């Protein structure tokens with residue numbers, strides 16, 4: 001059974017992530033592409049267990065269907081693959097990755113025109129094509145034969161991708177600062193790109209967690225205050241100016257400032273939006289998902305701009321950015337992009353822009369954040385994830401969506417939205433959301449208030465009410 005979630009199709013290796021399912025997915029996608037006269041495809045893979053082999057299995061099916069595959073035959077950041085779709089003017093591309101999921105997962109992210117995440121309509125159509133076929137319908141051509149017949153062409157977008165980012169950031173400003181940066185690719189794929197960009201900008205770069213470990217050192221390859229503990233320690237102990245962590249496929253990032261503080265993706269978004277408008281003189285709206293800080297709304301308002309709210313999933317961010325010509329779009333989970341770059345999230349680019357920001361403003365992140373909070377107020381977010389089994393999910397679905405019940409909160413409720421999960425807006429400007437993750441078997445409960453105690457309080461009220 002192939003079911004796409006918030007960011008691609010992800011499944012446990014050996015359970016649903018199997019050669020047969022990959023072949024079915026590829027054949028379903030090929031059938032859709034053939035109907036649309038799309039006969040070229042770019043394909044890359046991350047560092048997970050079975051990723052390279054899976055990419056070859058998919059390439060074999062595409063080639064068997066007469067679709068020419070540009071095959072990136074080295075580990076690649078997801079944004080680099082999205083960039084290739086855009087640069088080559090292709091209609092489709094894919095990455096073999098399960099992004100930030102645990103090590104026993106792998107998956108496929110499908111990209112469409114302009115290098116963006118496939119929309120829900122497109123992934124629904126792929127699922128529908130897959131449902132019509134069985135393994136007997138799969139056409140394949142052996143990988144080596146496909147290479148000989150030039151149905152599979154080895155492709156290396158590395159230089160173009162790096163050069164594009166280098167041209168987008170103010171390299172000269174960074175060169176003057178000679179920053180010392182510690183990189184934590186979390187055993188994933190950002191090392192070569194980020195290291196090359198930062199070293200071209202004359203930064204001194206050191207690395208941790210860069211060897212190939214398909215178990216990700218026993219941790220989730222998702223940058224957070226908990227998972228970036230070593231980065232935090234080393235930045236302080238060895239006196240780095242900045243620590244940069246990226247997730248398994250390098251589309252998301254987490255930052256440690258010079259004092260060892262974890263800079264939440266919410267703050268990264270706020271910092272960059274503020275920087276681009278105040279220091280670079282750019283202008284435009286901002287797009288965030290509904291579980292991302294409302295500080296962005298305040299900053300937008302302060303600059304006479306709009307902030308748009310969309311459901312979780314970068315595909316929604318990209319569409320809204322396009323529709324509103326937004327300057328920046330992003331999510332509290334750590335992904336963002338800006339106008340003019342690819343339409344998907346890019347941790348490599350976001351990190352480079354952040355380094356530019358520190359260099360141009362000549363201010364440390366903590367100082368810039370202070371500036372923002374003084375002007376726009378305090379926003380603090382509490383984040384929790386709760387596991388459940390199938391029965392438990394039914395029970396929670398009934399309370400939240402069928403009976404539409406919410407707890408008796410300590411703060412007065414303004415309104416409730418069901419755009420994605422259940423989001424309660426409080427009269428004091430705070431909010432809480434409870435939604436089922438589309439990438440992991442978790443109920444995510446996030447709340448934002450003007451202080452963390454209040455945010456935690458409403459999360460506890462939701463937790464107690466749901467009995468989780």
Ligand SMILES: O=P(O)(O)OC[C@H]1O[C@H](O)[C@H](O)[C@@H](O)[C@@H]1O
Nearest residue numbers: 006007313314331333437438439
């Ligand atoms: O909360 P979830 O549904 O698990 O999604 C969390 C994140 O997962 C992936 O990385 C998606 O690409 C993001 O768009 C999303 O924000």
